[in-house]
Amino acid sequence: MTLSGNNGLVWPSISQQMHLGWWKGDLASLKSEGADLQTLLGNLTRPVFVVLKDGKLYLTNQADISFDLNNRPAGGFPLMGFAAPTILENLGDSSFCQDHGLRYAYVGGSMAHGISSPEIAIALGRSGMVGFIGAAGDSPAKVEKAILQMKSLKEPVPFGFNLIHSPNEKGLEDVIVDLYLKHGVRLIEASAFLAMSLPLVRYRVTGIHEDANGRIVTPNKVIAKVSRVEVASKFFAPPPEKMLQKLVEAGFITEHQAKLATRIPVAQDLTSEADSGGHTDNRPAVSLHPTMVALKNRMQEEHKYEMPLRVGFGGGTGTPASAAAAFAMGAAYLVVGSAHQACVESGTSDAARLMLANAGQADIAMAPAGDMFEMGVTVQVLKRGTMFAMRAQKLYELFRKYDSIESLPAADRQMLEKTIFQDSIDNIWKGTADFFRQRDPSQLEKAEQDPHHKMALVFRWYLGLSPRWAVAGEESRKVDYQIWCGPAMGAFNEWAKGSFFEKPENRKVVDVAMNLLYGAALELRLTQLRNQGLKFANHLSNVAPKTLDQINSLI
Ligand SMILES: Cc1cc2nc3c(=O)[nH]c(=O)nc-3n(C[C@H](O)[C@H](O)[C@H](O)COP(=O)(O)O)c2cc1C
Numbered sequence: 001m002t003l004s005g006n007n008g009l010v011w012p013s014i015s016q017q018m019h020l021g022w023w024k025g026d027l028a029s030l031k032s033e034g035a036d037l038q039t040l041l042g043n044l045t046r047p048v049f050v051v052l053k054d055g056k057l058y059l060t061n062q063a064d065i066s067f068d069l070n071n072r073p074a075g076g077f078p079l080m081g082f083a084a085p086t087i088l089e090n091l092g093d094s095s096f097c098q099d100h101g102l103r104y105a106y107v108g109g110s111m112a113h114g115i116s117s118p119e120i121a122i123a124l125g126r127s128g129m130v131g132f133i134g135a136a137g138d139s140p141a142k143v144e145k146a147i148l149q150m151k152s153l154k155e156p157v158p159f160g161f162n163l164i165h166s167p168n169e170k171g172l173e174d175v176i177v178d179l180y181l182k183h184g185v186r187l188i189e190a191s192a193f194l195a196m197s198l199p200l201v202r203y204r205v206t207g208i209h210e211d212a213n214g215r216i217v218t219p220n221k222v223i224a225k226v227s228r229v230e231v232a233s234k235f236f237a238p239p240p241e242k243m244l245q246k247l248v249e250a251g252f253i254t255e256h257q258a259k260l261a262t263r264i265p266v267a268q269d270l271t272s273e274a275d276s277g278g279h280t281d282n283r284p285a286v287s288l289h290p291t292m293v294a295l296k297n298r299m300q301e302e303h304k305y306e307m308p309l310r311v312g313f314g315g316g317t318g319t320p321a322s323a324a325a326a327f328a329m330g331a332a333y334l335v336v337g338s339a340h341q342a343c344v345e346s347g348t349s350d351a352a353r354l355m356l357a358n359a360g361q362a363d364i365a366m367a368p369a370g371d372m373f374e375m376g377v378t379v380q381v382l383k384r385g386t387m388f389a390m391r392a393q394k395l396y397e398l399f400r401k402y403d404s405i406e407s408l409p410a411a412d413r414q415m416l417e418k419t420i421f422q423d424s425i426d427n428i429w430k431g432t433a434d435f436f437r438q439r440d441p442s443q444l445e446k447a448e449q450d451p452h453h454k455m456a457l458v459f460r461w462y463l464g465l466s467p468r469w470a471v472a473g474e475e476s477r478k479v480d481y482q483i484w485c486g487p488a489m490g491a492f493n494e495w496a497k498g499s500f501f502e503k504p505e506n507r508k509v510v511d512v513a514m515n516l517l518y519g520a521a522l523e524l525r526l527t528q529l530r531n532q533g534l535k536f537a538n539h540l541s542n543v544a545p546k547t548l549d550q551i552n553s554l555i
Contacts, residue, residue, distance in 0.1 A: 008034055008537035009050075009057045018533050021067035022076035023051045023060075030058035037540055042554050044088070044521050050081030050534060057534075081532040086521040088555055093310050093332035096269065100187065100221070101158045103128025105333035106513050107223070107271075108340055109314060110162030110189045111484070112136035112278070113471050117347035118149045118159075120340060120509050125157025127510045132189040132223075134347070136164040137467065140175050147183045160187035160223070165197060168371060169440055173199035181206055181220075189271075190235075191225040192279060192371075196266060201239040202252055205261040216260055216306060224267035225314060225335070227274065227281040227288065229295055235267040236299040236309055268307045269332065270296070274315030277338040277486035279369065280380050285316045289329050318488030319495045320519020320543045324527070327520055336516065338489040343509040349473025350504070352483050355385045357504040361490030365389040367482070368396040370463030374456050382483040388466050391420050391480065395459045404451030405429075405458060420462060420480075429454070432461050499545040511548050518551045519543045 009032070030051055031040060037059050040048055046061035057080065065082075066073055089097070092105025108124050108131030110116050121131035133150070135143045143161070150159050161180060166172045177199040180188060190200055200222070207219040224235040244258040253261070272292035274285035289311070296309045313326035314335030326334055341348060342356040363384035369377045373396070383389050398416075402408050405425055408416070413425065421428050436443040436457070447454035466482035468474075492501075492512075500506045501515075522543050526536060546554075 008037060008540040009059070009534065018080055019069065019078050020082060020532075021065055021069065021079045022073055023049055023079040024064040024066075024073055024076045025060065025062050027053075029060040029062045031060065032056060032058050034539060041525065041540065042522060044086045044518070044525065044555055047085055048081075048083045048525070048529070049079060050529065050532075052078040052080050081529050081534050083525045083528045086525045088517045088521055091327045091517060091521060092312075092334065095308070096310055096312075096332045099268075099307075100130055102130055104513075104517055105312075105331075106130075106517060107312065107314075107333055107335045108132060108509065108513075109225070109271075109335045109337040110134045110136065110164075110191065111337055111341055111346070112138075112162075112164075113467055114138055114142065114146065114347040115341055115471065116162075116337075117345060118146050119345040119347075120343065121150065121159040122153065122157060123345055123509050124513060125159050126155075127513070129510075129513055130158040130160060130187070131509075132160045132162050132187075135162045135176060136166075137464075140172075140179060143176060144179050144183070147179060147185060151183060158187070160189055161185050163188045163190050163200060163203065165190075165192040165194070165200075166371070170442065171440075173197055177203045186219060187221045187223065189223050189225055190267065191273075193224070193226070193235075194231060196234055196240055196243065198243050198246060201243045201266065202247055204264075204266055205239060205244070205247065205253055205257060208253070208257050208260050208264070210260065216264055218264055221269070222267040223269040223271060223312070225271040225273050227272070227283055227315075229291055232270055232272070232292055232295055233299065235270055236265050236296065236303075238262045238264060238303070239266050263305070264307065265299075265303070265305055265309060268305075269310045269312060271312040271314040271333075271335045273335075274313075275486060276315035276380065277341070277489070278379050278484035279377070280315065280486065282366070282380070283315075285313065285322075285326070286329070288315075289313055289326070289331065293330055315486065316488050316491075317516065318490075318492035320516055320523050322488070322491065323516040323520035324523035328524065328527070334516070336488075336513070338484075338486045339492045339512055339516075340509055341483075341485070342489065342492070342504060343507045343512055344505060345509050348471050348483075351473040351475070351478065352470045352481060353504045353507075355382060355481070355483065356485060356489055357493060357502070357507070359384055359485065359489045359493060361487045361494065363490060364485055364487060367392040368463065370460055370467075370482075373399070373460050373463060374453075379484055380486050382481075382485040382489075385478075386481045386483065387479045388482045392463060392466075392482070395420070395462060399452075399455060399459055402455070405455050406451065425458060428458050428461050432457050496545055500547070501545045514548060514551050515545055518546065518555060 040059045049063045051058045106129040110132040111134040116134040124131040274288045275282045310332035312333040313331035365383040366378040367389040369379040469477035470481035
């Protein structure tokens with residue numbers, strides 16, 4: 001039997017299997033009109049019951065249920081489906097929220113140059129989530145200023161800072177870790193690591209002790225972000241013994257603390273970072289995440305940590321459906337980047353925000369990365385409206401083909417100076433040398449001996465400044481903006497079409513976050529009902545953007 005014409009609720013065929021039990025209750029509570037159905041489905045604090053009466057399907061959230069199919073109660077109607085309340089606080093791993101003092105398992109990922117700004121972290125923190133402030137690419141002085149801003153809040157909120165692995169800038173990780181320890185930054189997002197570094201381990205184990213019950217307490221928490229299983233296994237392992245010994249010898253920790261540290265993972269929380277904005281291995285989340293979860297289970301079994309390991313989900317989340325998929329796959333928490341960059345609180349320019357708001361899913365490209373240019377590492381950037389990806393690729397091709405600036409053909413040199421650099425190579429080198437004289441003089445020594453390295457430093461001038469032009473909204477350099485961005489941006493824009501979110505000025509980070517969480521919960525509820533054989537017309541299954549007031553009235 002096929003039921004239809006039921007204002008969007010369709011039961012394709014009814015079988016005894018789909019008949020769950022009997023519903024009894026106030027007949028006036030049974031609804032079949034579109035708007036009523038939307039309200040019942042959208043009110044996530046209440047259950048939803050699907051009732052068959054006189055050949056027509058109804059929804060209600062009140063019931064007296066019996067599951068004894070053989071005894072139809074007086075006044076009872078067949079119960080054909082059921083969805084439990086879907087509470088936003090229950091999405092993800094509740095222990096993650098408990099450990100980090102959050103209401104929702106939602107994390108704003110670090111975005112370099114302060115694009116994930118203190119303003120993003122404050123807004124998320126005030127709403128029961130946590131945001132990481134993007135420290136990569138910024139001077140220690142700017143990072144310290146942001147720490148002081150967060151520390152001076154009258155009403156403290158949860159927050160964290162990024163610790164990015166910086167193999168090219170000797171000593172930088174140590175300086176940043178010193179700042180975090182000095183100011184009591186208790187949570188970091190550790191990213192771009194291929195192996196453990198001493199500063200990272202120092203941060204993690206500083207202050208480690210046992211409480212009165214002999215349980216290990218680690219004041220400093222690390223959320224690792226990785227896209228490779230080999231690297232994940234290093235974060236889920238205890239800190240390397242050699243590094244612990246070095247820290248003991250240097251007087252940073254005691255022998256006893258080193259011993260305690262062998263019983264903890266470097267990171268209890270690890271984000272499996274799939275195809276995303278910025279550095280990415282472009283792996284699909286649906287294949288990467290289960291692998292990381294399997295690793296977590298193996299390593300928990302092996303090490304039997306007191307603090308159980310957890311895996312969060314990062315990369316590709318720009319819609320409620322993708323957030324729902326993450327939680328359906330068992331994500332302990334969600335990490336969002338690209339969609340936040342387009343929000344009014346982000347540290348980028350209005351010009352960049354507008355370009356992001358116009359991006360489609362295919363408007364992105366991989367381009368050579370500034371920090372690991374010589375190694376051929378790439379980052380995912382916005383392609384539409386900027387020529388950065390093409391120009392950066394040209395630089396990499398020239399770097400591969402020629403071993404010094406002097407060996408560049410005249411035409412290429414001219415093109416570089418006229419089009420890409422918009423300045424003479426001599427001038428660029430002068431500025432570059434001044435920069436490294438302050439920051440890392442060893443680079444200059446290397447460049448003197450190796451002209452190919454000098455070439456890399458000059459080319460990295462462009463790669464290093466292009467994100468700053470975007471952040472500053474430098475009008476004359478618009479075509480050179482390097483804007484890190486993943487496919488989630490285009491997905492968000494597509495979902496936002498026709499709604500208040502379409503305008504960049506309406507994208508507030510908490511509104512975006514709550515829409516992703518609320519929408520995920522609603523998607524999961526619809527999926528529960530779909531899995532029981534119910535079909536929805538488009539207007540019922542369309543999880544559209546809602547204002548914060550609308551969401552608050554439904555949760
Ligand atoms: C503009 C931008 C800058 C980023 N910079 C960093 C960074 O400095 N450090 C880091 O760990 N991750 C960085 N990321 C990655 C994000 O923190 C986050 O993990 C990722 O964006 C999630 O995937 P999504 O872009 O699909 O939302 C950046 C992402 C973007 C979009």
